Amino acid sequence: MTAHLSEEQLVMYYYGEGEDTPAVRAHLDSCEACRAEYAHVQRVLNVVDAAPVPERDAGYGAAVWRRVQSRLPLRRRFFLPVGWPARQWAAVGGVAALVVAAFFAGRYSPKPGTASQASAGQVRERILLVAVGDHLERSQMVLVELANARPGEPLDFSAERERADDLVAANRLYRQTAARTGDARVASVLDELEPVLLEIARGPAQLSAEDVDRLRQRIESHGILFKVRVVESTVRRREQKAVPGAAGTTL
Amino acid sequence: MDMSDSVAVARARAGDSGAFRVLVERHSRNLFRLAYRMTGHQQDAEDVVQETFLRAYRQLGKFDDRASFGTWLYRIAANCSLDSIRARKRRSERQETIEDGAPDPVESLPDPAPAPDRLALSSEVERRVGNALDQLSEMERTAFVLRHYEGMCIDDIGRTLGVQPNAAKHSIFRAVQKLRRALEPLVSST
Numbered sequence: 345m346t347a348h349l350s351e352e353q354l355v356m357y358y359y360g361e362g363e364d365t366p367a368v369r370a371h372l373d374s375c376e377a378c379r380a381e382y383a384h385v386q387r388v389l390n391v392v393d394a395a396p397v398p399e400r401d402a403g404y405g406a407a408v409w410r411r412v413q414s415r416l417p418l419r420r421r422f423f424l425p426v427g428w429p430a431r432q433w434a435a436v437g438g439v440a441a442l443v444v445a446a447f448f449a450g451r452y453s454p455k456p457g458t459a460s461q462a463s464a465g466q467v468r469e470r471i472l473l474v475a476v477g478d479h480l481e482r483s484q485m486v487l488v489e490l491a492n493a494r495p496g497e498p499l500d501f502s503a504e505r506e507r508a509d510d511l512v513a514a515n516r517l518y519r520q521t522a523a524r525t526g527d528a529r530v531a532s533v534l535d536e537l538e539p540v541l542l543e544i545a546r547g548p549a550q551l552s553a554e555d556v557d558r559l560r561q562r563i564e565s566h567g568i569l570f571k572v573r574v575v576e577s578t579v580r581r582r583e584q585k586a587v588p589g590a591a592g593t594t595l
Numbered sequence: 596m597d598m599s600d601s602v603a604v605a606r607a608r609a610g611d612s613g614a615f616r617v618l619v620e621r622h623s624r625n626l627f628r629l630a631y632r633m634t635g636h637q638q639d640a641e642d643v644v645q646e647t648f649l650r651a652y653r654q655l656g657k658f659d660d661r662a663s664f665g666t667w668l669y670r671i672a673a674n675c676s677l678d679s680i681r682a683r684k685r686r687s688e689r690q691e692t693i694e695d696g697a698p699d700p701v702e703s704l705p706d707p708a709p710a711p712d713r714l715a716l717s718s719e720v721e722r723r724v725g726n727a728l729d730q731l732s733e734m735e736r737t738a739f740v741l742r743h744y745e746g747m748c749i750d751d752i753g754r755t756l757g758v759q760p761n762a763a764k765h766s767i768f769r770a771v772q773k774l775r776r777a778l779e780p781l782v783s784s785t
Contacts, residue, residue, distance in 0.1 A: 405620030
């Protein structure tokens with residue numbers, strides 16, 4: 345090796361990744377200019393090392409688990425795996441309809457005012473909140489798949505498309521319910537979510553790179569994923585509060 | 596006896612939350628370090644760690660048993676970190692639009708009392724390195740963090756980023772080039 349080493353060779357040598365490591369080492373031994381250049385690379389990378397990372401103690405993993413754990417069982421309880429056939433996903437829409445119908449049946453049936461009636465109302469509230477929370481979580485999973493797709497590459501979106509198709513019907517029911525019960529925030533997010541779900545459901549199973557980018561831009565520009573996450577988190581908190589004896593909620 | 600990652604993954608898939616807990620407790624600190632290096636913000640890094648495990652849990656069915664669980668988790672964490680960086684950029688852009696050139700009231704406050712020289716130098720280095728890392732593209736920053744701080748080999752970085760090893764290698768090289776330019780004054784003065 346007679347010519348000087350390239351910057352790339354020096355960087356790769358620093359990381360022990362070069363294919364010609366022995367030759368680079370031999371050149372460095374004999375070439376003062378390259379040795380000086382390599383020393384500069386080392387100094388820069390040593391400076392980069394100086395940036396500290398805040399320490400996390402041995403109990404950190406347990407603390408993370410406590411935060412994560414509270415969200416896992418909810419998913420496990422209602423989670424429908426990706427591989428479910430369409431008819432099982434269709435059942436999700438049916439369940440949504442039943443939950444909403446049961447909610448209104450209880451809400452509008454004439455009943456004597458008793459303590460147990462208030463309690464039954466709270467139970468209905470909670471059932472609906474759980475259902476809406478799960479609906480938002482399932483919707484999020486579809487959006488996350490899209491958000492995480494590699495830019496500029498086509499995507500097999502057939503499973504998510506089927507899911508979106510079922511979520512559209514449920515979304516409509518929950519949106520109408522939220523609007524009727526005066527829950528403007530939930531209604532608004534569901535209102536924004538619906539056309540996106542519809543577009544995915546009516547779109548092709550195999551998305552082109554352009555389709556992926558367009559859908560992702562639409563989700564990002566409107567902050568839909570973020571809004572869905574925030575509202576899901578709010579609904580989950582309300583769900584925890586909506587136990588018998590706790591204050592009532594709007595949805 | 597310690598449960599291996601592969602056993603814990605198999606049990607977690609079968610619904611054993613205790614097994615998933617093992618994985619969370621085992622990998623959290625490493626993920627925090629990676630997320631902090633990527634995002635440069637403690638709170639963002641905390642959110643990334645949490646989001647990584649939630650995504651991993653949802654996608655356990657997609658995990659290929661032949662792969663390393665740690666590498667797979669790093670890949671999710673790197674993607675979550677990128678999402679976090681993008682979200683912060685968008686928030687920052689919106690903020691700039693709102694302020695429309697108005698001076699930052701915090702910046703107009705007088706400087707606090709000078710810290711000891713060493714502390715000042717250390718925070719100056721930290722700030723410059725942070726700024727230099729912010730100048731890297733997403734791919735460059737991810738590849739560089741995984742190689743430089745996490746010691747991941749180029750093949751694994753390629754797998755993590757879903758690119759060919761050569762592309763990962765070039766990203767690392769470009770990152771070092773940019774860092775050299777950005778940190779030149781600092782290196783020359785030491």
